[in-house]
Every structure is written in C-alpha cells, then in structure tokens.
Amino acid sequence: AVARGCGAVWRRARQCGAGGPAPRGQRAVACNGRGGAVPAGKSGLAPWVPVVGLEIHAQISSNSKLFSGSQVQFAAPPNSLVSFFDASLPGTLPVLNRRCVEAAVMTGLALNCSINKKSLFDRKHYFYADLPAGYQITQQRVPIAVNGSLTYSLCIDNKMSQMVTKTVRIKQIQLEQDSGKSLHDDTRSQTLVDLNRAGVGLMEVVMEPDMCCGEEAAAAVRELQLILQTLGSSQAVMAEGQLRVDANVSVHHPGEPYGVRTEVKNINSIRFLAKAVDYEIQRQIEELENGGTILNETRAFDSKLGCTVPMRDKEGKQDYRFMPEPNLPPLILYDAKSLPANMNHQQVINIDWIHERLPDLPSVKRARLVEQYGILPEHSFTLVNEDGLTEFFENVVNQTQMKPKKVIGWILKDLLSYLKQHSLTVKESPVSSFLLADLLNLLENKEISSTAAKQVLAELWKGEGKTPLEIVKEKKLELIQDQKELEQICQAVIDGQENEVIMVVLG
C-alpha cells in the first residue's frame, strides 16, 4: 500500500500579516506526522487536510541537447549554444539523443517505474519568445516511464532521532525540451532572448498528491535529487536551474473531495520549497475560512517576502492543441526478451542492460553504512544527504584505529556543524580527512585528551598547514604520562598558591 499523505490535519490559518514569514513552530506542529485531528479553530469549522503534488523538471546531464547536437553548458555566453534546429530554422528536424533516453530509463528504473517499451512524442503549442518553434516537443500521450514510487524519510519535530519513512507515487516521467530564456528589459521595453537552454533535455517527474506539507515535499525532492545525482542522470543543482519544482497545493476537509488547487512556481531551493508550500497551505486555509474561494491559478513564490503571489496569467486558460510529433517515430525500447537477434546493439536501448548497471541508490548506501559501520540509521541519512560526507567519513575510518561509531560523532558534531556555521561544503572543508584521521589517532592512542583534541581541531580550522602533531607540540597539549613530571607540575602549582593552600589546609 502506498502512504497517502502524512495524516496530519491542519487547522486555522496563522494570524500573521500578509507577506510576513509564518511562525516556524506552528508549521512544525502541523506537520509532525503524529496524525490525529487538531481541534477546530475558533471559527468552529472542521479541520483542514492539505494536499501537495509536485511536478519536477530535471535537466538531463548530457553533452548535447535532446534533439540537436548543440552542447549543453551552464552560463555560456548568450546564444552561443544554438543549432539551426534549436532556433527552429525552417526545414530542420529533431533527432533524438540516445543519452537522454538512457538517462530517463535509468531514472525510471531507480524510481520503480514501469518503462514503456513504446513511447510517443507530442507537440504542445503556445506562443512565447523563448519557444522558437511555437511548440514544445514533449510526451503527453505515452511517456517513457509510468507508475513508480519514491521512498523518503523525514524527521519529526526536527529531531534526528525520530525519523519516519514515507512513499510518494510517481505518476510518470516524460522526456521533453527545455525552453530558452527571456530577459525583460522594462526600462528600454524590450525582451532579450537567449536560446542556449532551448532544446536541452528535461525529465519531467510527476509526483502524485501524496504529500501534505512543505517538509514532506522538501524531503521527497531532496531524495529525488540524491537519486538523480547518484545516477548521474541530472546534476540536479537547483541554483543552476537543473532541478525545478512546481508544487500543486490544495486543502479540503476530511471526507470531502480535494479542493481547488493552485500551482506554485519560481521555487529555486529546497528550503524555499518547504516555505512556499507551507505558506500556500496557510494562505488557502485563511482564504477559505474568511469565506473566500481558491482560484485555479499559477502563483509565484517570492523568496524575499516569503509568500506566494498570483502570476500574470496569459489571458485565461491556454489550449495547447496537442498533436503527435510527426518527425519522430515512436520510441521503441527493448529488454532481454524482446531484443531482436539481428539488431545492431548500438542502435537499440536495452532496459535490462541499464538495470543491471544501476549504481547503488542512496537507500542502499545508507543500509550499507549502518551495517558496515554500526552507525545509527539517522546518521546514515546525514552522511548520504550531505554531498561528499560519506566519502569523507569512510576515508577517516580507513585511516584511524578509532571505531566508526566514535568517528561519526566527530564528523557530525564537529566537522558538519563547523561547515554549516561557515556555509562550507564538505569539499571546501579546511580540514581534510587525513588531518582529521591524524587527530583522531592522537586521541585514540591517548596522546591527547578529548578536550585537547577539540583545541587542536579549532587550530586546524585556521588552515595554516600545520599537522595535528605540530599543534599539539606547539601548544604543549600532550597528555603527560610520566609520574615524576606530573608530581613536579602539581608541586609547582601548589607552591605558587601558598595562601590558597593554607586556606585549604586550615579548612
């Protein structure tokens, strides 16, 4: 069975003024996953159930575009990566990029989808400056992958020790073209068009409305992001637009049909996704409780104001006038059984072949970490979720005699909190895994105390190129093992504090 939402029920909207960020605590409670109806608010109405579905566009990591040979590259000079086809010159035709198909198949398999052995391409028509052909080639009728699921975990009340696992159904994954970019110059009232992105391959992952709050949406997207990065099917960097999330949000009373939904766009980080969804839920509840109605509209998330605002809609509903793409034959995929014997293997895509070569997915990695190192499951999440942290951890473990269970404490409490505090990634850490391993070895060999180790680490962050041992020597932080020396030090302390000694002796 598939988990349907988190069972949490929201109640009255927050009272804060328009545009202001919602109080953090209220959200956390609302999405605590404990379930159970929260008593009705002062209005006396039944509680509210939020419903959240996601449409995620992941740019396929590929050297060239979905239907043309143009290079794919972020932040290249404007219009420097545009083929005749990308600019929709008359007479040009699409030629499907094999790599993009393989990436979509990989992703579909990783998300437990059934892969359609025959999928089709369609044209979706609308006029826009950054859509040169006047239509987008997409997969509306029969997408490449359908009926999958994504399992993700999130912690309750922000406590790492209380994690719940949830599943969201994946409706489909479709291949489609990205659009170009329009830059509106209002002062000179002109629009500048950059077609570098036009025609880049996208996988649109459609998640069913199985989520109920921003935290869930954020956790699901984070897990998807990790999977894509593990597969290499997308770099999935949200800040570079390689992963774009639109959230469909509605609220309704338990037992009633779903409410009218809004679509929230312009979400460019996972943190903002959680904020945007929660804001929109609260807004809708507030609107409805004040006797208003929800419009089926597209809203944009304004990250500065922390709220969603209606987008200037293009004169009502669009009719996309879908039509089969006549220049592309159906996309046929094979498996070991259906693969024709006389077929050139370079010309066909074998689903089973791709399946066998899927890398370990994040969930498998976590299980392995727990088993191999005896660490807690929630620690495995942190290791896997932070880019490069697992490798860092394993490098340290391999170079010390310290038990992994103890190492993880240093990694999570000391290293990670330092990096977070200074907004650094694991790769940017001033302390390498070698240095940390050296330090932990000093500690493990009882050459220094753990207090001293923290002092050494504090020195190491400065990144002055000293080894832990050098710092220990310099600061004289070694544990003193010699009885005589210890006695001398004690005697010196006592000698130096004559008055206090007398006081103590006298009681």
Add this chain to the structure above:
Amino acid sequence: GCRDWALRFQVSAALREGRVTPTELCQRCLSLIKSTKFLNAYITVAEETALKQAEESEKRYRNGQPLGALDGIPVAVKDNFNTAGIETTCASNMLKGYISPYNATVVQKLLDQGAVLLGKTNLDEFAMGSGSTDGVFGPVRNPWSYSRQYKEKSIPESHSKDEESNWVITGGSSGGSAAAVSSFTCFAALGSDTGGSTRNPAAHCGVVGLKPTYGLISRHGLIPLVNSMDVPGILTRCVDDAAVLLGSLAGHDPRDSTTIQDDFKPFELPSLTDVSKLSIGIPKEYDAPGLSSEIVALWSKAADLFRNAGAKVMEVSLPHTCYSIVCYHVLCTAEVASNMARFDGLEYGHRSAMNKSTESMYAATRREGFNDVVRGRILSGNYFLLKQNYENYFIKAQKVRRLIANDFVKVFRSGVDILLTPTTLSDAATYVEFIQEDNRTRSVQDDLLTQAVNMAGLPAINVPTALSERGLPVGLQFIGRSFQEKQLLTVAKWFEKQVKFPVIQLEEVKRHDLQDQKSASFS
C-alpha cells in the same frame, strides 16, 4: 528526334565525350531561362554560383574524373528547399529575402554529385495550392500555353489580347519546377509532394513527376507542409532520368529520423519486353465525378495497351477513397497550423513594425507575412486541434487515414503489382478560368486523385501520355508498392515507350536558343 535530346545518356555522354562542356550547357540553360522569363518559373536564378559550379565540373571532366551521371547537369530546385547562400522564400512575404545557412540534404546530395544548381522555382505560397497561382511572386505560366500544339488547336486566329487570357496554369504546387523542366531550362528539378504537388503539375506540363515512398528520401531542409506526407518529388523529361535522380537522392539521412535505416541501392531500369507477368489494377473509385471524358477514354486506352501486351488488367476497389480528401484536409491543416507556428518574426523572416506588445507583433507579423490561403489553413488546423474538437476531427481523420492505407495494402496483397489511374481530372485550365474558384475548392478537386497515395506513403509517378483535344498534356498515374520504386519505374518506362508522348514545340522561345540546347545534348 526532338525528344531524344532529353535522355540522360545523351547529355551525359556528350559531356563525357567533350562535345559540350558543363559551362556551355549551363550558359545555354541560363539564356533559356532569360528568354522564358515570362513563364515566371523561377523565383531566383543563381547565375553566378551556377557558372562557378559548372566551371568546377568542367575541371573534373578535363581531369577525366567526373563525379557521376549528374556531374555538370543543370538542375532547378523548388523554392521550399533550403539552399545555403541562395534565397529561400516559399513564395511568401514571410520568407522574402531569407537566406538559409544550410542546404537541404537533397540539395547537398545534388551538389555533391556535381549537379549545377540554376535557381529556385516558383510555387504556391508554402506549397499550399494546386495551381502555382497563389505565390507572392505571381502565377507560373504553363509552357504549353505557348506551344504550337496548343495554339493550333485552341487559339486559332487569336489576336494578342486573347492570347494573354488564354494561357493555362501549370498545376501545383511545384508548378515552377514542372515548367522549368518542360521548357528545357533545366534537365531535372526537385519538387515536393504532399497531396500531389509534384504529380499534378507534371501532368499539366507533360513531364515525368515521381513521388517516392515516404521515408525513402530525406526531408531535412524541405520547409514542411505536412510532415507525415511530404516527400521531395522528382521532375524530369523521362522515366530513366527520374531513376537516376532517385538513385542519387534516396537513402538514410541521420538528420531525418523518418528515413529508412537501410542503404538504398541505385538501379538502372531494364527495358521491359514482356509484361505478361504483370498485374495492373484499375481502381474503380478513381472514375471520380468531374473526371473528363477525354481522360476516361485515355485511361481505358492505357489499360487496353497493357491488356493487349499480355498483362493481367483488373478492376479493383479502394473503398475508402471518397473519404480521403476530407480526411486529408483535417490532417493537412492541423500540421500546417503547427508547422507555421514558428514564423513569429523573432528569429528569421518578416517582422512587423508593430511594437506595442510581443503578442501584437506576432499577430501583425503573421497577418502581413502569410496570404489568405495560409492563414485560412492555420485557422482551421487550430480549430481541429482544440481540445474539444481533437477526438472528433484529428483522431477520426487519423483512423480514416489508416483505412485508406489499408485499402492499398489489401489490393497489393491480392496480387496487384501496380495501380493505374488518371493523375488529374482534366487538362490544364486557363488562368482566367482557374481563379474563378478559391484555392480550397481547387485543392479539393485537384488533389482528389493524388493525395490518397500520400496518406498511404506509397510511391507514384505521373507519366505524360497524350495531348488533349486542346493540345495540352494529359498524364496517367502509376502507383506502386511501398519501396518498390524499381518495379514502378520499370513499368512506367515501358508505358512511356509505348505512348510516345510528343515533344513541346515552343514558339515564343527564340529558336536559336532551343536549337543550341538540342544540339548540345545529342549531336
């Protein structure tokens, strides 16, 4: 005598043996183009590049290393194929002055084999029409309007005023290419064929017009009308020439995913002596309302010709033929609506001065850039694609298309090798008469006998058969099995040999030009 000069072997042999040089041949064609300018067959004449190409070809001949049968042969290309450096207009304001940065695959193949590209030929705007009368550069005149044959029979004792109103259309939409071949200004021309656009003008202009199987020749660089039906067409003076052109153009193109994967082996056509093993089907539905009695008679005479030569000739039925034209209309306009969406004035082509908003700029650009015919088709196509209409129109039309294609499959499966039908309902109308009806009505009438073949993707060829009572050409259409061009052309060649279609006697053209042209190829 006169018609022999058209045969490729003669001109190729003349070139090989040095009896004529590519430059001489090119110059004679260019001079003929000038003296037949009133036909309006060409939109652009690429004199300079043509002469340069001829010069290159001449070098190759001098070195004894010609590239093949096409080296040095002057050809023309319909102005809806992209040609790098030479304007490609589609006879539309939208693309007036547009110079493509690339060559269509077929154009590139011609050039790679040494052909000399004389210029771009006239058409109906974006190939939407059946008369070559609806382009922004004006109508194409049928060379037969100026033939002795037509004048003797149709305009006895005419004075000049009458003559001006008596000229006949070429048919379309590849009318410029048909007229160019028919008036000897080139040896072969490319057309395009979506619903009959190559075969129809070929029939009216008395030339061979081949529509190959869908997927046999690359469409890359052909500005599309209906992607699922378009094929580059071949217009030549004889069936053998069509086979040579086909051999040089056919085959897989990595730039067009709808082309066949296998390599295409060029073939030479055998001269059939025995047709007794052939089975010719006569589809009864092609005896359509509006078919002139003259053509009915000719068609049945052709059937007799095969029967008398020992072939099995039988009446067959393609029961869904009558739904074809309506179905074609829906599918065609839907794809047109989609294909024309790219012409928004942003990246290329005409852009209106209107700058109130992006939307108003789009609207004005498209209103100024497209003629009524194109705009009308875009509107109806968008209507058929609307969500509430899609099932009732587009999906239904697709189903009917399948039925029509299946009709052909069944007939061929029953043992028929080739179908024989008329190409057009009648001989060419005068321009004055033709424009009495609007483009849509004309297209419905004129595509009637040709477009079902496009729906089924089959190969078909127009073979000039005889002159009508008015002294104008009439052609018959042969339809073959998918990818069975060799069989189709072999039968067409046999038929061509039997009917001995007369050569056009052009009088308006300066006699010496023509004489030169003829002597160049078969002395």
